[in-house]
Amino acid sequence: MKYRSKILLPLANGTLLFSLWATSAEQSQAIEIIDLDVDVELQLLMDVSGSVSHQEYLLQRDGYAQAFSNDEVQQSILQGELGKIAVQLVMWSGENQQSIMADWTLIDSVESALDFSSALAELARPFWHMTGVGSAIDFGTAQFADNGFSGNRKIIDVSGDGIENSGRDTQLARDDALTEIDTINGIVISPYQSVSDFYVDEVVGGENAFLMQVDRFEQFGDAIQQKLSYEISGDGIPPQATRVSVPAPGSLYLSLMGLILVAAACKRNKEK
Numbered sequence: 001m002k003y004r005s006k007i008l009l010p011l012a013n014g015t016l017l018f019s020l021w022a023t024s025a026e027q028s029q030a031i032e033i034i035d036l037d038v039d040v041e042l043q044l045l046m047d048v049s050g051s052v053s054h055q056e057y058l059l060q061r062d063g064y065a066q067a068f069s070n071d072e073v074q075q076s077i078l079q080g081e082l083g084k085i086a087v088q089l090v091m092w093s094g095e096n097q098q099s100i101m102a103d104w105t106l107i108d109s110v111e112s113a114l115d116f117s118s119a120l121a122e123l124a125r126p127f128w129h130m131t132g133v134g135s136a137i138d139f140g141t142a143q144f145a146d147n148g149f150s151g152n153r154k155i156i157d158v159s160g161d162g163i164e165n166s167g168r169d170t171q172l173a174r175d176d177a178l179t180e181i182d183t184i185n186g187i188v189i190s191p192y193q194s195v196s197d198f199y200v201d202e203v204v205g206g207e208n209a210f211l212m213q214v215d216r217f218e219q220f221g222d223a224i225q226q227k228l229s230y231e232i233s234g235d236g237i238p239p240q241a242t243r244v245s246v247p248a249p250g251s252l253y254l255s256l257m258g259l260i261l262v263a264a265a266c267k268r269n270k271e272k
Contacts, residue, residue: 038085039083040086041085045092046061049094052128059221061121074113077232081152085107086107091126092135092139130166131164133170134167134171134173138177154181154182156184163195186211190213205244208236211242212226213240
């Protein structure tokens with residue numbers, strides 16, 4: 001039996017209710033998948049490694065939760081071209097410690113944003129061990145495939161308070177991720193320049209990428225609200241942020257090919 005069409009009622013929790021129409025019992029079976037269009041597919045990768053105390057975990061978790069109840073964040077969602085985003089939150093620690101805590105959810109209204117905020121506020125911590133940033137990025141990148149949404153932009157947002165000490169090489173993971181998604185942004189929760197440098201050199205990259213830094217977890221809530229507002233709207237970068245110019249691998253390839261063509265043309269001109 002062949003099935004045609006589908007869609008389509010996006011529910012508040014991001015689930016899609018599909019409606020299928022059968023055409024003929026003699027025809028071969030085929031189901032066409034149509035993803036729901038959104039402005040942004042946004043993934044939040046939240047550090048819960050051992051250097052994060054229980055109180056710091058709560059400040060970080062509640063900062064994300066309160067951001068989605070914030071008027072500016074809500075307006076950045078609703079004033080987009082389509083007025084809706086899909087968001088997922090993953091908590092991570094060591095090499096094999098990543099957990100989807102809030103799966104891909106459609107936010108297209110104040111009510112759905114508040115529902116998502118309430119869900120985040122109830123999350124319990126799953127890990128507290130090593131710091132595997134690269135492994136977290138690998139895990140996160142894989143979650144964009146077949147997630148039921150088609151975003152104009154795909155963004156990973158990484159929070160963290162330390163440098164890699166476990167798992168996949170972070171820079172390689174970042175470079176691989178940027179072949180699949182548009183941007184990886186970061187927010188460092190540490191006063192140390194070494195952590196900021198690590199995020200600039202190995203974590204952040206892609207289109208309009210930027211890094212924010214706060215010294216203490218107590219500052220995280222205000223910073224993440226501002227960060228998400230700019231991230232979702234795509235309207236530049238926050239005033240306190242650092243722009244990170246790490247182009248996606250495809251852009252590097254095009255630049256290299258351009259240089260090769262220019263060099264070849266110069267050589268031909270010299271030979272004339």
